[in-house]
Amino acid sequence: MPSxxxxxxxxTESESTVPPLHDACETFSLQLAAxxxxxxxxxxxxxxxxESCLRCQAELVQYKKxxxxxxxxxxxxxxxxETLVQEILLALEPGGTVxxxxxxxxxxxxxxxxxxxxxAAAATAGAAGAFVIASKLASRQRLAS
Amino acid sequence: xxxKRTNELVAAAKEGDQRAFEELVRETYTDTYTLAYRLVxxxxxxxDVVQETYLRVHKGLKKxxxxxxxxxxxxxxxxxxxxxxxxxxxxxxxxxxxDDFDVVDAEPQRDPVFQADxxxxxxxxxxxxxxxxxxxxTVIVLRDIYDLPHEAIADELDISESxxxxxxxxxxxxxxxxxxxxxxxxxxAV
Numbered sequence: 001m002p003s004x005x006x007x008x009x010x011x012t013e014s015e016s017t018v019p020p021l022h023d024a025c026e027t028f029s030l031q032l033a034a035x036x037x038x039x040x041x042x043x044x045x046x047x048x049x050x051e052s053c054l055r056c057q058a059e060l061v062q063y064k065k066x067x068x069x070x071x072x073x074x075x076x077x078x079x080x081x082e083t084l085v086q087e088i089l090l091a092l093e094p095g096g097t098v099x100x101x102x103x104x105x106x107x108x109x110x111x112x113x114x115x116x117x118x119x120a121a122a123a124t125a126g127a128a129g130a131f132v133i134a135s136k137l138a139s140r141q142r143l144a145s
Numbered sequence: 146x147x148x149k150r151t152n153e154l155v156a157a158a159k160e161g162d163q164r165a166f167e168e169l170v171r172e173t174y175t176d177t178y179t180l181a182y183r184l185v186x187x188x189x190x191x192x193d194v195v196q197e198t199y200l201r202v203h204k205g206l207k208k209x210x211x212x213x214x215x216x217x218x219x220x221x222x223x224x225x226x227x228x229x230x231x232x233x234x235x236x237x238x239x240x241x242x243x244d245d246f247d248v249v250d251a252e253p254q255r256d257p258v259f260q261a262d263x264x265x266x267x268x269x270x271x272x273x274x275x276x277x278x279x280x281x282x283t284v285i286v287l288r289d290i291y292d293l294p295h296e297a298i299a300d301e302l303d304i305s306e307s308x309x310x311x312x313x314x315x316x317x318x319x320x321x322x323x324x325x326x327x328x329x330x331x332x333x334a335v
Contacts, residue, residue, distance in 0.1 A: 033317040034310070037289075062325040063317060069266045070289040073183075076267075080178040084192055088170050088199045 024049045025056055032056060036063035151215050159207050166206070169215075170199055176216065177223055183286045184227035186275050190234065197226045220291050224283065224301040231279045266324065273323045277316055284309055285316035 028046040035042055042050055050056045151172075157165035177198055182191040201222050209218055274282055283302065287293040288309075295313075299306040 029318055030314045033314040033321070036317065059321065062321050065266070066270075066317065066321050066324060067289055069270050070285070071292075072267065073270070073290045074292070076179065077175045078179045078182050080175050080192075080195075084178060084195060085167075085171055085174055087192065088174065088196055089167060091196045091200060092166075092203050 025053060025059075028056060029059065032060050032063055036060060036067055148214070152211065155206070155209065155211065155215060159209075166203065173216070173219055174199075177219055180220055180223050180286070180291060181227055183274065183290070184224065184279075184283050185230060185234075186279070186282070190230060194223065194226045194230050197230070198223045201226065217293070217297075220287070220293060221297055221301050224287055224293070224298070228283065228302050231283070235279070269324055270320070273320050276323070277319060281312050281316035281319065284312040285320070288313050289317070 028042070028049055031042055031046045032050075034040055041047070050060070151169075154165045154169050154172075158169055174195065178191055178195050181194040181198070182188065185191050185194055198219070202219065205222075209215070274286070277285070284298055287298045287301075288295065293301075295306050295309050299309040302309065304312075
Protein backbone atom coordinates (compact mmCIF):
# COMPACT_ATOMS: atom_id res chain seq x y z
CA MET A 1 0.00 0.00 0.00
CA PRO A 2 1.69 3.23 -1.13
CA SER A 3 0.70 5.32 1.84
CA UNK A 4 1.88 2.79 4.42
CA UNK A 5 5.60 2.95 5.07
CA UNK A 6 5.57 0.68 8.09
CA UNK A 7 6.87 -2.86 7.98
CA UNK A 8 4.46 -5.78 7.98
CA UNK A 9 4.59 -6.38 11.73
CA UNK A 10 3.14 -2.97 12.37
CA UNK A 11 -0.33 -3.97 11.26
CA THR A 12 -1.00 -5.60 14.62
CA GLU A 13 -0.50 -2.28 16.36
CA SER A 14 -3.05 -0.32 14.40
CA GLU A 15 -5.65 -0.62 17.17
CA SER A 16 -3.28 0.58 19.90
CA THR A 17 -3.05 4.10 21.29
CA VAL A 18 -0.53 5.05 18.62
CA PRO A 19 -2.00 7.93 16.58
CA PRO A 20 -2.74 7.48 12.89
CA LEU A 21 0.28 7.04 10.69
CA HIS A 22 1.36 10.50 9.57
CA ASP A 23 0.11 12.17 12.72
CA ALA A 24 2.19 9.73 14.72
CA CYS A 25 5.35 10.49 12.75
CA GLU A 26 4.75 14.19 13.24
CA THR A 27 3.87 13.77 16.91
CA PHE A 28 7.05 11.87 17.64
CA SER A 29 9.35 13.92 15.46
CA LEU A 30 10.40 16.24 18.29
CA GLN A 31 11.03 13.21 20.48
CA LEU A 32 13.36 11.85 17.83
CA ALA A 33 15.16 15.19 17.83
CA ALA A 34 15.50 14.86 21.60
CA UNK A 35 16.81 11.30 21.73
CA UNK A 36 19.23 11.63 18.82
CA UNK A 37 22.06 12.61 21.15
CA UNK A 38 21.45 9.64 23.43
CA UNK A 39 20.51 11.87 26.36
CA UNK A 40 17.01 10.46 26.74
CA UNK A 41 14.77 7.67 25.49
CA UNK A 42 11.54 7.56 23.54
CA UNK A 43 8.42 7.13 25.60
CA UNK A 44 6.68 3.74 25.20
CA UNK A 45 4.17 4.92 22.57
CA UNK A 46 6.86 6.55 20.49
CA UNK A 47 9.15 3.54 20.88
CA UNK A 48 6.39 1.22 19.73
CA UNK A 49 5.72 3.37 16.69
CA UNK A 50 9.41 3.79 15.96
CA GLU A 51 10.07 0.04 15.88
CA SER A 52 7.71 -0.39 13.00
CA CYS A 53 8.12 2.92 11.15
CA LEU A 54 10.84 3.08 8.55
CA ARG A 55 10.23 6.76 8.03
CA CYS A 56 10.95 7.57 11.67
CA GLN A 57 13.95 5.25 11.67
CA ALA A 58 15.29 7.17 8.67
CA GLU A 59 14.63 10.43 10.49
CA LEU A 60 16.63 9.31 13.48
CA VAL A 61 19.56 8.44 11.23
CA GLN A 62 19.32 11.92 9.75
CA TYR A 63 19.27 13.50 13.20
CA LYS A 64 22.41 11.57 14.13
CA LYS A 65 24.15 12.69 10.94
CA UNK A 66 23.09 16.24 11.68
CA UNK A 67 24.55 16.09 15.19
CA UNK A 68 27.83 14.71 13.82
CA UNK A 69 28.00 17.52 11.31
CA UNK A 70 27.22 20.12 13.97
CA UNK A 71 29.90 18.71 16.27
CA UNK A 72 32.39 18.89 13.42
CA UNK A 73 31.86 22.65 13.24
CA UNK A 74 33.42 22.95 16.70
CA UNK A 75 36.92 22.76 15.24
CA UNK A 76 36.25 25.37 12.58
CA UNK A 77 37.46 28.88 13.23
CA UNK A 78 36.24 31.90 11.35
CA UNK A 79 39.04 34.14 10.20
CA UNK A 80 39.21 37.12 12.51
CA UNK A 81 41.87 39.70 11.75
CA GLU A 82 44.51 40.82 14.22
CA THR A 83 42.91 44.27 14.55
CA LEU A 84 40.23 42.64 16.69
CA VAL A 85 42.86 41.91 19.36
CA GLN A 86 43.93 45.55 19.29
CA GLU A 87 40.31 46.65 19.64
CA ILE A 88 39.79 44.37 22.60
CA LEU A 89 42.93 45.54 24.36
CA LEU A 90 42.26 49.20 23.63
CA ALA A 91 38.72 48.88 24.94
CA LEU A 92 40.17 47.61 28.24
CA GLU A 93 42.30 50.69 28.70
CA PRO A 94 41.01 53.79 30.48
CA GLY A 95 39.04 55.74 27.89
CA GLY A 96 37.97 52.57 26.18
CA THR A 97 34.86 54.18 24.76
CA VAL A 98 37.01 56.61 22.81
CA UNK A 99 38.72 53.63 21.23
CA UNK A 100 35.34 52.13 20.44
CA UNK A 101 34.49 55.27 18.46
CA UNK A 102 37.80 54.97 16.66
CA UNK A 103 36.87 51.43 15.77
CA UNK A 104 33.57 52.54 14.34
CA UNK A 105 35.30 55.04 12.10
CA UNK A 106 37.75 52.36 11.02
CA UNK A 107 35.04 49.73 10.57
CA UNK A 108 32.89 48.63 7.67
CA UNK A 109 31.90 51.03 4.94
CA UNK A 110 28.28 51.15 6.07
CA UNK A 111 29.18 51.91 9.68
CA UNK A 112 31.76 54.45 8.66
CA UNK A 113 29.29 56.10 6.32
CA UNK A 114 26.63 56.18 9.03
CA UNK A 115 29.05 57.63 11.56
CA UNK A 116 30.51 60.22 9.19
CA UNK A 117 27.00 61.03 7.98
CA UNK A 118 25.94 61.64 11.56
CA UNK A 119 28.87 63.94 12.20
CA ALA A 120 28.23 65.79 8.95
CA ALA A 121 24.56 66.22 9.80
CA ALA A 122 25.43 67.53 13.26
CA ALA A 123 28.00 69.92 11.82
CA THR A 124 25.54 71.18 9.22
CA ALA A 125 22.86 71.69 11.84
CA GLY A 126 25.35 73.55 14.03
CA ALA A 127 26.47 75.80 11.19
CA ALA A 128 22.87 76.55 10.22
CA GLY A 129 22.06 77.42 13.84
CA ALA A 130 25.06 79.71 14.10
CA PHE A 131 24.06 81.43 10.85
CA VAL A 132 20.51 82.03 12.11
CA ILE A 133 21.77 83.43 15.42
CA ALA A 134 24.30 85.65 13.65
CA SER A 135 21.60 86.94 11.29
CA LYS A 136 19.29 87.75 14.19
CA LEU A 137 22.04 89.56 16.06
CA ALA A 138 22.94 91.55 12.95
CA SER A 139 19.34 92.59 12.35
CA ARG A 140 18.94 93.61 16.02
CA GLN A 141 22.09 95.73 15.76
CA ARG A 142 20.76 97.37 12.60
CA LEU A 143 17.45 98.10 14.32
CA ALA A 144 19.21 99.48 17.40
CA SER A 145 21.36 101.78 15.33
CA UNK B 146 47.17 26.10 24.25
CA UNK B 147 47.64 23.41 26.88
CA UNK B 148 45.71 23.63 30.10
CA LYS B 149 48.81 24.04 32.26
CA ARG B 150 49.86 27.12 30.30
CA THR B 151 46.31 28.43 30.40
CA ASN B 152 46.18 28.04 34.17
CA GLU B 153 49.49 29.87 34.52
CA LEU B 154 48.23 32.74 32.39
CA VAL B 155 44.94 32.93 34.25
CA ALA B 156 46.76 32.96 37.58
CA ALA B 157 49.10 35.70 36.38
CA ALA B 158 46.26 37.74 34.89
CA LYS B 159 44.36 37.48 38.17
CA GLU B 160 47.35 39.06 39.86
CA GLY B 161 47.12 41.97 37.45
CA ASP B 162 49.67 40.86 34.87
CA GLN B 163 48.39 42.68 31.80
CA ARG B 164 50.71 40.82 29.44
CA ALA B 165 49.31 37.50 30.63
CA PHE B 166 45.80 38.76 29.97
CA GLU B 167 46.83 39.92 26.50
CA GLU B 168 48.23 36.49 25.77
CA LEU B 169 44.99 34.90 26.90
CA VAL B 170 43.11 37.20 24.54
CA ARG B 171 45.42 36.33 21.65
CA GLU B 172 45.03 32.63 22.31
CA THR B 173 41.26 32.67 22.58
CA TYR B 174 39.87 35.51 20.48
CA THR B 175 39.42 33.52 17.27
CA ASP B 176 37.32 30.91 19.05
CA THR B 177 35.34 33.60 20.85
CA TYR B 178 34.78 35.48 17.61
CA THR B 179 33.65 32.30 15.85
CA LEU B 180 31.07 31.62 18.54
CA ALA B 181 29.94 35.25 18.58
CA TYR B 182 29.53 35.24 14.81
CA ARG B 183 27.53 32.02 14.90
CA LEU B 184 25.25 33.51 17.51
CA VAL B 185 24.65 36.95 16.03
CA UNK B 186 25.25 36.19 12.32
CA UNK B 187 26.94 39.48 11.51
CA UNK B 188 30.63 40.33 11.41
CA UNK B 189 30.48 43.79 12.96
CA UNK B 190 28.02 42.74 15.63
CA UNK B 191 30.22 39.75 16.44
CA UNK B 192 33.19 42.07 16.97
CA ASP B 193 31.13 44.16 19.38
CA VAL B 194 30.08 41.03 21.25
CA VAL B 195 33.71 39.89 21.47
CA GLN B 196 34.78 43.24 22.90
CA GLU B 197 32.02 43.13 25.46
CA THR B 198 32.91 39.56 26.32
CA TYR B 199 36.54 40.38 27.09
CA LEU B 200 35.52 43.43 29.09
CA ARG B 201 33.44 41.14 31.28
CA VAL B 202 36.21 38.55 31.39
CA HIS B 203 38.65 41.22 32.52
CA LYS B 204 36.29 42.39 35.23
CA GLY B 205 35.33 38.90 36.35
CA LEU B 206 38.58 37.03 36.05
CA LYS B 207 39.20 37.11 39.80
CA LYS B 208 35.93 35.24 40.27
CA UNK B 209 36.95 32.51 37.85
CA UNK B 210 37.84 29.61 40.12
CA UNK B 211 38.94 27.23 37.44
CA UNK B 212 36.23 24.63 38.18
CA UNK B 213 35.30 24.71 34.51
CA UNK B 214 37.68 25.08 31.59
CA UNK B 215 38.49 28.63 30.60
CA UNK B 216 36.99 27.97 27.18
CA UNK B 217 33.67 26.90 28.72
CA UNK B 218 33.62 30.00 30.89
CA UNK B 219 34.37 32.16 27.86
CA UNK B 220 31.63 30.48 25.87
CA UNK B 221 29.12 31.17 28.61
CA UNK B 222 30.05 34.84 28.80
CA UNK B 223 29.97 35.13 25.01
CA UNK B 224 26.55 33.51 24.94
CA UNK B 225 25.29 35.93 27.56
CA UNK B 226 26.71 38.97 25.75
CA UNK B 227 25.32 37.78 22.42
CA UNK B 228 21.92 37.17 23.96
CA UNK B 229 21.85 40.69 25.38
CA UNK B 230 23.05 42.06 22.05
CA UNK B 231 20.41 40.16 20.09
CA UNK B 232 17.72 41.39 22.46
CA UNK B 233 18.77 44.98 21.87
CA UNK B 234 19.17 44.45 18.13
CA UNK B 235 15.75 42.91 17.65
CA UNK B 236 14.22 46.12 18.90
CA UNK B 237 15.97 48.10 16.19
CA UNK B 238 16.06 45.98 13.09
CA UNK B 239 15.37 42.60 11.57
CA UNK B 240 18.13 40.06 11.64
CA UNK B 241 20.24 40.00 8.56
CA UNK B 242 21.19 36.80 6.87
CA UNK B 243 24.84 36.03 6.70
CA ASP B 244 26.37 35.63 3.29
CA ASP B 245 29.58 33.74 3.55
CA PHE B 246 32.79 33.88 5.51
CA ASP B 247 36.26 32.45 5.52
CA VAL B 248 36.70 29.41 7.69
CA VAL B 249 39.80 27.72 8.94
CA ASP B 250 39.66 24.21 10.33
CA ALA B 251 41.76 24.25 13.47
CA GLU B 252 41.73 20.47 13.86
CA PRO B 253 40.89 18.86 10.54
CA GLN B 254 39.44 15.41 11.00
CA ARG B 255 41.85 12.74 9.90
CA ASP B 256 39.29 10.34 8.53
CA PRO B 257 38.92 11.17 4.81
CA VAL B 258 35.59 9.36 4.55
CA PHE B 259 34.23 11.44 7.39
CA GLN B 260 35.51 14.56 5.65
CA ALA B 261 33.96 13.60 2.32
CA ASP B 262 30.59 12.91 3.92
CA UNK B 263 30.65 16.19 5.76
CA UNK B 264 32.10 18.36 3.03
CA UNK B 265 28.90 19.38 1.29
CA UNK B 266 26.78 19.03 4.36
CA UNK B 267 28.87 21.52 6.32
CA UNK B 268 28.32 24.43 3.97
CA UNK B 269 24.61 23.67 3.72
CA UNK B 270 24.51 23.33 7.47
CA UNK B 271 26.18 26.68 8.12
CA UNK B 272 23.75 28.27 5.70
CA UNK B 273 20.77 26.59 7.36
CA UNK B 274 22.01 27.57 10.82
CA UNK B 275 22.15 31.22 9.86
CA UNK B 276 18.59 31.04 8.60
CA UNK B 277 17.25 29.82 11.92
CA UNK B 278 15.56 32.38 14.17
CA UNK B 279 18.19 33.69 16.62
CA UNK B 280 16.48 32.13 19.63
CA UNK B 281 16.66 28.66 18.12
CA UNK B 282 20.09 29.17 16.60
CA THR B 283 21.60 30.28 19.90
CA VAL B 284 20.54 27.14 21.71
CA ILE B 285 21.60 24.66 19.04
CA VAL B 286 24.96 26.37 18.55
CA LEU B 287 25.69 26.31 22.29
CA ARG B 288 24.49 22.75 22.83
CA ASP B 289 25.34 20.82 19.68
CA ILE B 290 28.47 22.66 18.56
CA TYR B 291 29.95 23.93 21.82
CA ASP B 292 28.57 21.20 24.07
CA LEU B 293 27.39 23.50 26.84
CA PRO B 294 25.09 21.76 29.33
CA HIS B 295 21.38 22.55 29.17
CA GLU B 296 21.56 24.13 32.61
CA ALA B 297 24.34 26.53 31.60
CA ILE B 298 22.51 27.49 28.41
CA ALA B 299 19.33 28.17 30.36
CA ASP B 300 21.28 30.29 32.87
CA GLU B 301 23.01 32.41 30.26
CA LEU B 302 19.89 32.97 28.20
CA ASP B 303 17.76 33.53 31.29
CA ILE B 304 15.21 30.90 30.33
CA SER B 305 14.12 27.68 31.99
CA GLU B 306 15.96 24.46 31.25
CA SER B 307 12.85 22.93 29.72
CA UNK B 308 12.43 25.97 27.45
CA UNK B 309 16.04 25.57 26.36
CA UNK B 310 15.40 21.92 25.52
CA UNK B 311 12.26 22.69 23.57
CA UNK B 312 14.13 25.30 21.54
CA UNK B 313 16.93 22.82 20.92
CA UNK B 314 14.61 20.13 19.64
CA UNK B 315 12.77 22.58 17.42
CA UNK B 316 16.04 23.83 16.03
CA UNK B 317 17.22 20.30 15.28
CA UNK B 318 13.92 19.50 13.60
CA UNK B 319 14.08 22.60 11.42
CA UNK B 320 17.65 21.89 10.40
CA UNK B 321 16.87 18.27 9.60
CA UNK B 322 13.88 19.26 7.51
CA UNK B 323 15.97 21.77 5.64
CA UNK B 324 18.97 19.52 5.09
CA UNK B 325 17.11 16.28 4.49
CA UNK B 326 13.78 17.09 2.90
CA UNK B 327 12.15 13.68 3.20
CA UNK B 328 9.48 13.48 0.52
CA UNK B 329 6.89 10.76 0.46
CA UNK B 330 8.70 8.80 -2.23
CA UNK B 331 11.94 8.94 -0.30
CA UNK B 332 10.16 7.85 2.82
CA UNK B 333 8.79 4.77 1.16
CA ALA B 334 12.08 4.01 -0.52
CA VAL B 335 13.96 3.83 2.78
